[in-house]
Amino acid sequence: MSGAEGTLSQRIRGEIEDLIRSGAWAPGRKVPSELELMGQFGCSRMTVNKAMSALADEGLIVRRRRAGSFVARPRVHSAVLDIPDIQAEIVARGEAYRFDLLDRRRREARAEEAALAGDLLALRGLHVAGDRPFALEDRLISLAAVPEAAGLDFADESPGAWLLHHVPWTEAENRISAVGASGEEARLLALDEGAALLAVERRTWRAGEPVTWVRQLFPGEAYDLVARFGPAR
Amino acid sequence: MSGAEGTLSQRIRGEIEDLIRSGAWAPGRKVPSELELMGQFGCSRMTVNKAMSALADEGLIVRRRRAGSFVARPRVHSAVLDIPDIQAEIVARGEAYRFDLLDRRRREARAEEAALAGDLLALRGLHVAGDRPFALEDRLISLAAVPEAAGLDFADESPGAWLLHHVPWTEAENRISAVGASGEEARLLALDEGAALLAVERRTWRAGEPVTWVRQLFPGEAYDLVARFGPAR
DNA sequence: CGCGCGAATATGTCTATACATATTGAAGCC
């Protein structure tokens, strides 16, 4: 457990957090009032309040005026998801990484591509680990947002890595689903047609302006996304 | 934009947050000092400090003594993932929800089930939206951690909902992948064999003790998980 | 018995002040 942090308000917060996370204080249980804690820790109410506000922000307790504070019932509705940086992941496993650019063209955005508008760079490429295909990537880059991209051929660096290093984004949305491989997709990934693929679709914006859309297809059995919720802070 | 909340410190926080999220203040840019903001908003330093601390906790700014506060560079590697509460999701869409228990047995944990040990309750059931199968669920519950579960038949309430309301958990891990449907799975979900399924595998613990393991299979084309990083709060 | 009203309680927020601490920048010295 972690109840012994630096500052006093952190210590108060940590001790209560431990009691809750360990299950010693069950959901619904009343948490001592600020005045009680103030006496218990020998400090001012503001210090206790800071700890309690933080716990409330975190969603660990629920506070109601006059009634008091109570241990919250956990909600399963969200967790932190690690989004893969494909190149870093492959290199970390000690395999050779390569990005093969399969197709590169400039075109106008189509009506159904609600996410992007205007001049686009459309790319298709394959992330290769060792000499095994690892992911198939289709990407659109808005040339209005990233004019520099027009002059690049992405031979060495994958478009994802280049964008990450050159274009700061402010918002991103990831959509995860499962799809069956089309004939073409199966061929490129060296799988059978109809094989289950994990599809990660991501759109990013900068200051509200769309920057890029990408869809990555991973062989389903070979790849896991892991999301955690827990004591890690 | 959202800069006009209730309290003053929330307003300060909101205004700065908007400036950052809109991109008007680029990553790396200096944020005004607490003294400047204090003048600008006509309030005490503590009030400004509360807003700034919250922004720092959120990861939107980085603070360094003497140097000042700066807009943080966004990290790509994680996002908040919404984990589906299946029942709530179906009801929210206005469809009738039903959980059909298909199988229920007690047995010992097998060696390969590293996550759980001892006496288990093994359940299989189908989440049904309207009269369409929505997800197939296999679940193991540790009777050491949740002895009350032994006496339940989960006819009305799904095991997931029951556990959520009765057993507080402290840690959870979600693993997401894509698999092809087996014959049995395809039959239960009314799909063709080999159809792509989105598999969500979740394990939860309470105070380090394993509570439950569950694997939910969703028809891939019909279901999306969405993860966001950005202005949604 | 039920209803309304006021008092007590716990949280919510803000102020003004104080002292601690890390870091920077400039002055002074060899």
Place this chain on the structure above:
DNA sequence: GGCTTCAATATGTATAGACATATTCGCGCG
């Protein structure tokens, strides 16, 4: 010039007091 030293700055934390506000409890009245 390069080094140390010292003061200025900005954040980090804590205090005591004040007023606001929501909610609950109990009392008295019809």
